[in-house]
Amino acid sequence: MPRGSMDILSRLSLLTFLSFLTTAWSGKVLVFPVDGSHWVNMNLMIQGLHSRGHEVTVVRTATSWYVKETAPHYSSLTITIPEAICIEKEDFFVSFLVKMLAIKKEGGSPMAFLSFYWEMLGTLSIIHQQASMVGVQMLEDKALMQKLRDTKYDLVLIDPGLPVGVLVAHALGLPTVFNVRWITSGEGHFVVAPSPTSYVPTSGVALPDKMTFLQRLQNTFHYGLNTCIDKFVVCPVYDRLVEKYFGSGLSFYHMLQAADIWLMRVDFVFEFPRPTMPNIVYIGGFQCKPPSPLSAELEDFVQSSGDHGFILMSLGTLVKGLPKEITSKIAAAFAQLPQKIIWRHAGERPDNLGNNTLLLKWLPQSDLLGHPKIKAFVSHGGTNGIYESIYNGVPVVGVPLLFDQPENVLRLEIRGAAKVLDVTQITTESFRDTVQEVVNNPFYRDNMKRLSSLHRDQPMHPLDTALFWIEFVMRNKGAAHLRTESYKMPCRAFAVL
DSSP: OOHHHHHHHHHHHHHHHHHHHHHHHOOEEEEEOOSTHHHHHHHHHHHHHHHTTOEEEEEEETTOSSSOSOBTTBEEEEEOOSSOOGGGSTTHHHHHHHHHHHHHHTTOOHHHHHHHHHHHHHHHHHHHHHHHHHHHHHHHOHHHHHHHHHHTOSEEEEOTTSTTHHHHHHHHTOOEEEEESEETTEETHHHHSOOOTTTSOOTTSOOOSSOOHHHHHHHHHHHHHHHHHIIIIIHHHHHHHHHHHHOTTOOHHHHHHTOSEEEEOOOTTTSOOOOOOTTEEEOTTTTOOOOOOOOHHHHHHHHTTGGGOEEEEEOTTTOOOOOHHHHHHHHHHHHTSSSEEEEEOOSSOOSSOOTTEEEESSOOHHHHHTSTTEEEEEEOOOHHHHHHHHHHTOOEEEOOOSTTHHHHHHHHHHTTSEEEOOGGGOOHHHHHHHHHHHHHOHHHHHHHHHHHHHHHOSSSOHHHHHHHHHHHHHHHTOOGGGOOGGGGSSSSGGGGO
């Protein structure tokens, strides 16, 4: 054969091989996220998928708070529902927090607590009813569902905090991957893995894994309470849709358990040891990365702190700020410290603000936590901030407010990397003394540095691990071989055995 012909064949072979690689590694992913801070995590994973050549479509509502309709790394499918989901309203968490703080400040009377708890259960039911309408709108739209089938997605990536995507994935016959820590009944492990209440703290109660007998009773009670809430408040909303669209032979709860891979936003450097399952992949801290340079103005402020360094305070993305009576005490305490203070604060300006304190409505939290001059992080205990603190070895002053935050800061406190304050009992003196203890006592920083070293000692970055398993499901059309038959059991008793 002439040499020119051989060159042409070689080039064609190379092009064919490259084409094969592109086809093999490029997939289509349909994403059902949850708004707010959950979206920060999901968006990062979507960016990772996009960078690897995958096509991503994000299902959002027309009233979505964080999930934008247009973005360079995904296309969107906007669903209009009769009313906005409560958690997509920016003032929802503020009003929720104000009510809770008022009850705690009054001493937590049983009647006030029961009244608040009953109201919370009603709100929870409404949230899931509103979220389920996304599924109704999609499943009722035959043209849309046919279009989704024709697109030939490879999998559905779901945040099961609002699990309506499970129904759509089932209708499309697609494998599912969960980006998860929280699910309808609390922490995701309790749905998919054995969870002995003798040493696995359940969701909604801040307990250690080394429990007294009375604490074990309390833990078992809370597990039963969570189970009842899930069974009688949350699941009926979705079971009605399952029966309507798929018949009575299916259970929503079993559909939920049948996910192929659970990408669990957990690292056992932070989480207590517990039983697990083959299809649970641990990606805690996958959002962490080396810091980027600060803006010139922010860097100048940080450098002006000299040898004292600076303290960062942030209460996350969901709550604009604490009541002014509390923030004014915090501001007065900060004013008495030699450190500079950078405080993410979008609410009413507090009284007693010192010249050493900079208020910002937004700040580069991860970059500030990675700065060599940082001394401590005053945090509400959100999961993102906790892992960023661990990654950068920054000790924490915990001021937990809502949901899983008391449990998160308790885990750090037990490991000697944090000190925790009750937000309703804060005084200027107690806050100042606690911050000084965490800043000046090397015990806290040394313990956090040890956690940081353990967290970083992994064969690959947690984000790369997550992307590998998503692509694994794409290549293999699921991961049923990793899923136990426990999800077909008629009750949940196995979870506490």
